[in-house]
Amino acid sequence: MTSRFVIGTFGDESHLLAATTAVRREDYPIVDVYTPYPVHGIEKAMGLRPSRLTWVCFLAGFIGCMLTLFFQYWTSYLDWPINVGGKPFDSLPAFIPIAFEVTVLFAGLGVVAALFVRCGLWPGKKARPPTPRVTDDQFALVVRLDRADHSAAHLRALLERHDLVEFDERIGEESP
Amino acid sequence: MEGNPVHPVAAAGSVADVVDPPPAAAPVPSKAASLTPPVVLPSGWQRGLTVAIASGALLTILGFVFARERACAGMLLASHYAIGIGLGGLMFLVLGYVTQAGWHTAFRRVPEAMAGTLPVGAALTGVALLGFTWLYEWSHADAVAGDALLQEKSFWLNTGFFLARAAIVLALWLVFARLMRRTSVEQDSTGDVRAVGRLSALSAVFLVIFAITFSVASFDWLMSLEPHWYSTVYAVYNFAGLFVSALAAMLILLIVLRRMGPLKGILRDDHLHDVARLTFGFATFWGYIWFCQYMLIWYGNIPEETAYYVTRSNGAWKVLMLVNPIVNWLIPFLVLLPRPAKRSESILIKVATLLLLGRWLDLYLMINPSIAPGGPALGIWDLAPLLVALPLVVLWCYRVLGRRNLLPVGDPSLGESLHHHT
Incomplete structure (x- = not known):
């Protein structure tokens, strides 16, 4: 099944944290967050379960x-x-x-x-960052858009409140 | 942030945002004293503790009359327990200063107050060591005369030198604790960043002095109870137990202060988490050293070394010796292993209480088999000195806590600490 994915990119960890919290509050399913370094508190913002x-x-x-x-x-x-x-x-x-x-x-x-x-980190696995800059100075938030009442425009408006740098939409089998 | 309402100071950003070194002439708020509610021990507690001290003192004196050896051993145990709380608080500070850690600044006054109880511990130790005739075999000329080994050791183990060493050791600890406290308190009003460097240098020097003085203290006061026996890891072993008990006491004190108000909104679960991690780590360190000492002696199987464990395998001593690592390591290790346990007040209080009992058991096993090799005889005479020492430490600790700001408002790392995140 193909899904629509939205990638929001930020230039600062605090914007990423705020945006992640806001997106989760609006009940959009967060696929993953890509950061150049570990960000404190991101697991809470994403609502991840404690690691097993x-x-x-x-x-x-x-x-x-x-x-x-x-x-x-x-x-x-x-x-x-x-x-x-x-x-x-x-x-x-x-x-x-x-x-x-x-x-x-x-x-x-x-x-x-x-x-x-x-x-799934087997040898020879290819890295698939949503944008290469998440290995340098940018922070990306990937959201799945598959519910009827969720619209890209609304999500974009939401992210823009947190200094969104770039907004990208992709359609694919699996997350970008 | 849940469970951690932001303290008004942190929210307002007045103190919290002091990241740059403040100018020499103090921008520190004069309202500092009113930042936190005052630390007062409820009067009921105060009365109860005073009664405990008075009755404990009476019983100790009676014990000295009726069961002299046991009273003296009990006094040595109680004094060492008490001075351990002070030294442990001091070591916590010293480790923080020397690494220039900032995470604990928000509650640094608590270990400072624990270190402030050192005069109590030192006084009790002084009293305990005056009972040397009833504690140490090597202090009797006739015992030494018929014993080649004690004659060899008599250049070190003789009364005059022993008491002089104790005086020097205690004086050094008191002086350094005092210097560090003064530097830290002065920073409240001056806001001088250079205090950080001074404390760091002072601590580096103290670490070296402590390693030597604490080894001397452990060998003299405790190990020489059995003067034929020796273990080179003994001081490390004693330090491990001391530091765990001080961390456990600190956990209880922190939780009580947060529940009663003064640290509400300042002490975060993340702070508790880190102190609990240290407790967990040092309990394991204690277990490691306990096993080190036991295994090497068991493996070597040399009579002059095994004597220590032979005594401790007699009668009920054996049961206590086996219970010791369970109480001090196994249970705390398993209970504190999951992350949520290290953030839970009720679990931490229970584990800390267990560890404090464990420290008593550990010291009891280090001291009492030398006066009762056949088996333990536990009674009021052994416990009465603790009834003096521990309430005295608690009262003194609260006195020190109540005298100054609970927040080190002049420390540049206070903001970092108020926002500490694990």
Whole structure:
């Protein structure tokens, strides 16, 4: 299904923030916001849900921790017990540093992998910024226009109240 | 912005927009004192705390008569707990100054007031250390005479040098706390930006002095309770516990001050979030150091090092030793992990209370096994000194808070802090 998309471009983060808040108040569906750097408070203005990546991070870390503890028990207690310095075979304190390291490794790699998968950032992926200047000095707000009671003219008037720099309309299968 | 009504000062932009260095002769509003409601402890509280101090003092004296060793150990614990709140407040300030952080400026007077309780902690420590005969084995000539190791150590562990070191350490802490407080308060009326640089330089010097003096204090006052044993990470371990307890106390104080009015509209959820993050981080740091000390001694398995943990594995000490990392690390870690928890007043109050109890348990495990190796005997004689120390710290803290503006109006980073966003 093809949709109409509107791209509003701004020259300043405060205008972008105000415009995003206003567009959301009018109930236009916001597709995404493109900025040259992370803008504080934009996730609130866009009404994004809290990220679920934290759960991925926690679970990946937890799995890493458990696997490593099990692996160490398996190698030094179950499968091939070795007497190291007269310590008991199931020496939990000695297992903890490695369990800690692998927890951090799994949590770190797991959350980055989850982020890449969720964002579709596979190798060779082409960047498709709505305008190249969002990598330099401009801020773009992309809105989907598919409801009958939403008009481009009304949206444009709304954005112009916040120092709109450029206004562009596109029609396509997916967002620009 | 929800939950954070903008403070009139911030909204009006009078103080908040001071970004450029103000001219030397003070554009700082003279109405500064009326910017926030005064900080007053409700009179009921004041009376209650005073009664607690009086009865605690009475019980401590009785304890000194009937159970001398336990009273002395209790006094050492209470004094170290109290001085930890002051030192922790001071370290929070010092870390902020040395990094020239601006996010905490809006509530900086709170850690300043905590550092202002250092004289109380120092006085209590002084009283506690006067009980050295009943605390430290190395202070007895006959014990040293029959002990080769204590003879070796006697150039360091002897009464005169011990008390002199304590006096120097306490004096250095008090002097630096005083200097920093004065510079900060003076800036209220002068608005002098150069104070930022002065505080930063002062703090850098203090960091070095603190590392040395605090190690000396930890080794002398606590570690030498078991003079045959040593652990090089002991001071770091003690500092980790101290800083967590101070952050926990600060969280409670901040939340109480916001609920009661003085910090309403000034302290944002974002500020709490950042203090909670520090608490979370340092609780984990404490756990890390706790494990470091334990694991290396367990792994090395050398009798002179393991003695410490052998005592702490006797009877009920073992239970307390296992509960310690659960209270001080595991529960705070799991509870504070999600983001909303670090912004919730009710969760933070509970975790902070748990951590304050945890600090007591930690100190109890550091101190008391040396006088009761067989197992813990907990009673009124052990707790009475805390009944003196903690209310005294609270009263003193409120006194310091009430004396000056609650907002450091001369600080150029105040505006940034009032709009702090995490």
